Structure formats: structure tokens, C-alpha cells
């Protein structure tokens with residue numbers, strides 16, 4: 240028998256109850272993320288991507304279907320999921336080091352303080368924040384804050400790292416720097432990741448597989464297998480294969496938005 244994938248979304252259907260009645264958001268969604276891989280999810284705004292991340296983290300229960308993580312059915316919030324969002328919510332009254340240590344205080348309260356500090360310092364050095372450990376969040380740039388937030392999401396070695404548009408608020412150059420940092424982090428600390436993004440270049444540069452969701456209620460519309468070298472420099476995006484991938488994804492997004500048909504996309 241083959242090993243089950245680290246994240247298994249099986250036939251998940253979900254609607255929010257609103258004042259004007261149920262709002263169907265996900266419709267019989269199936270997603271499978273094998274251990275050690277990086278999957279990106281793209282889709283029209285409001286189609287249900289953030290809802291998907293909440294289901295995986297156990298913050299929401301689906302109306303129908305099942306969410307499995309590491310062979311266990313997800314029924315409540317999971318500590319083994321690391322999350323990072325568009326706005327890094329760092330605590331201003333804590334230093335950068337103490338912000339990064341925070342998850343360890345919750346997940347590994349018995350871990351000796353010096354070990355917690357060592358782990359956080361190593362991660363901060365890895366993302367280029369050596370020397371900023373004692374600063375407060377407001378003393379850092381947006382890109383630096385997002386780097387610190389990534390360290391905080393990874394400090395307790397979660398089974399899976401869920402990234403919901405973590406680079407969306409950054410300028411283009413800072414964003415590209417952060418993409419490279421993500422590759423570096425993966426080299427040093429292999430983890431399984433699910434990235435939600437609106438940026439197709441980001442999805443191709445970072446992921447092994449890109450899933451395109453349809454418009455709401457979302458289901459899997461298209462899956463792109465990204466056959467590029469694991470070690471990627473930014474100029475990989477100019478290779479003909481990557482350019483083809485981007486064109487394919489662009490068409491699929493237009494279909495998801497109802498602006499094109501599959502037949503037009505195939506031309």
C-alpha cells in the first residue's frame with residue numbers, strides 16, 4: 240500500500256451560514272499533498288482558499304468530507320500546523336527573538352530556555368536576521384517582519400507550513416528575496432508546505448505542484464505538475480518551460496473567473 244499523503248482533503252464541501260442564507264464555498268474538493276512537497280493553490284478572489292487553510296488547521300469543520308493530516312482525521316485545532324499570513328502579527332511588546340520563541344513556549348513548555356533561544360537564533364540567522372534578535376517588530380521593515388514571522392511559523396518544526404499570501408503586501412523585489420529565502424529554508428529544514436497565492440510567478444517558482452481552484456463554490460479545476468529543478472534560481476522563470484506554465488495558469492485563472500472556456504485555453 241502506498242503511504243497516505245501528509246495532507247488529504249477528501250470530498251470536502253463547506254458553506255458559511257450568513258444572514259441571507261448559506262453561502263456555498265467549497266464543493267467536493269479533493270487535494271492531496273505528499274510529505275516533503277510544496278503545493279501552491281491559486282484561484283479567483285473569494286473562491287474559498289483561506290477557508291481551505293482553516294479546515295486544514297482544524298479551525299473549521301467541513302459540512303461534508305474529511306480532512307486528514309499525517310494519517311489522523313482533523314477534528315480540532317492542530318499544533319502541528321505552522322501558519323503565516325499576509326500581515327505578520329508580531330507582538331510589539333516582545334523582541335523579535337521572543338516573538339519567534341513564542342510557539343515553543345506553548346508547544347514545548349519543558350524545553351530548556353537555552354535550547355529555545357538556540358533554535359530561534361539559528362532560524363533567524365538562516366533568514367538573514369542575525370543581529371536583529373533584540374529589536375522590536377516596529378523597528379524592522381515589512382520584509383524583515385515577514386522573515387521573522389516565517390521563523391516563528393517554523394520554530395516548533397510543524398508537520399506542515401501553511402502560507403496564506405504571506406508575500407502579498409511586499410514590494411516586488413522584497414518578495415523575490417523572500418522566495419529565495421523560502422528555497423533556502425526548505426534546503427535546510429525540509430518541510431511540507433501549502434501556499435495560497437495570487438502571484439502565478441510565485442507559484443511556479445516555489446511549488447512542485449500548482450492547484451487551480453474554480454470560482455466559488457471551489458473545486459479543483461486544474462493541476463499543474465511543475466517539472467523544474469529543485470534548486471531554482473530566479474531566472475528559471477524565463478525558461479520556455481516556466482513561461483509555458485505561466486501561460487497555462489493564466490488561462491486557467493481566466494476560466495475560473497468565467498472569462499474563458501477550456502476550449503479557448505486549449506488553443
Ligand SMILES: Nc1ncnc2c1ncn2[C@@H]1O[C@H](COP(=O)(O)OP(=O)(O)OP(=O)(O)O)[C@@H](O)[C@H]1O
Pocket residue numbers: 255256257262264283284285286287288289290291
Ligand atoms: N466567517 C465567514 N462567514 C461568512 N462568510 C465568510 C466567512 N469567511 C469567509 N466568508 C466568505 O466565503 C467566501 C470565501 O472566503 P475565503 O476567505 O475563503 O476566500 P479566498 O479565496 O481566501 O479570497 P481572497 O483571495 O480574497 O483571499 C467569500 O465570499 C467570503 O466572503
Ligand SMILES: [Mg+2]
Pocket residue numbers: 288289290403
Ligand atoms: Mg484569502
